[in-house]
Amino acid sequence: MEMLEVIPVCYCGNPAILNTxxxxxxxxxxxxxxxxxxxxxxxxxxxxx
Ligand SMILES: [Zn+2]
Structure with a gap:
């Protein structure tokens, strides 16, 4: 799994996770x-x- 520099933060305040x-x-x-x-x-x- 590649590392990404920025993890988006959701509208509800939780860090987003990578889905497929x-x-x-x-x-x-x-x-x-x-x-x-x-x-x-x-x-x-x-x-x-
Ligand atoms: Zn959310």
Missing amino acids: SWSNDNSGRRFFGCKKFGSRFRKPCRFYT
Whole structure:
């Protein structure tokens, strides 16, 4: 895993984590998202970069 100089901070104040998208459109694309990103959370955070 490569080191990145800047870790984005989410709208909710948490440091974003690196996720990998596996949707059909952009399979394997890596992006920073909130650790609360995802539909399994009651209030998922929409932060995405
Ligand atoms: Zn967030």
